[in-house]
Amino acid sequence: MGEVYKPNSEPYTEEEIGGILAALKVNPTFDLDNGGSVSTSEIFELLVLMRRERGPESVQSYTDYWDKHHNGRIYLELLADGLRVAHMNDDLLALLVIRADMDKDGYLSEAEFADMLTMMEHYDSRLTGLNTTFEEFTYEADTSRDGKVSLEECKVWIQQKLHPGNY
Numbered sequence: 001m002g003e004v005y006k007p008n009s010e011p012y013t014e015e016e017i018g019g020i021l022a023a024l025k026v027n028p029t030f031d032l033d034n035g036g037s038v039s040t041s042e043i044f045e046l047l048v049l050m051r052r053e054r055g056p057e058s059v060q061s062y063t064d065y066w067d068k069h070h071n072g073r074i075y076l077e078l079l080a081d082g083l084r085v086a087h088m089n090d091d092l093l094a095l096l097v098i099r100a101d102m103d104k105d106g107y108l109s110e111a112e113f114a115d116m117l118t119m120m121e122h123y124d125s126r127l128t129g130l131n132t133t134f135e136e137f138t139y140e141a142d143t144s145r146d147g148k149v150s151l152e153e154c155k156v157w158i159q160q161k162l163h164p165g166n167y
Contacts, residue, residue: 037073107148110134
């Protein structure tokens with residue numbers, strides 16, 4: 001009998017998340033740096049632990065994302081937050097926008113915007129292929145016209161992209 005995978009559409013319970021994080025912290029095969037992260041070289045083992053599908057395309061997709069946007073480190077706090085939700089909803093939207101603001105200045109830079117879009121594409125296919133430049137994003141989202149996009153303005157912009165008929 002084959003292994004049962006946890007569907008990507010099904011969120012993890014707090015108990016499951018706690019178990020995954022505990023296993024990561026005590027398993028000597030994981031290269032924890034005491035900074036709360038795991039190397040992407042161990043993505044396959046992580047997917048096994050998470051009971052996620054781990055074909056070559058899945059492994060490469062996860063590896064590419066974490067390598068490009070987080071210097072090859074899988075931050076356990078971000079991982080746990082992502083495991084708590086199954087698909088794009090208001091809670092995840094708020095979380096991803098807040099997490100994207102890496103310098104915590106309340107606004108999204110071009111790099112933060114690119115990172116956020118990549119992360120969101122993993123959660124909601126409606127955001128895949130937006131092909132929006134940072135300049136277009138700023139023009140559309142910056143309702144205060146101060147030349148910057150605040151986190152709140154970003155959340156509204158994303159909601160407009162997800163639900164265009166409501167705005």
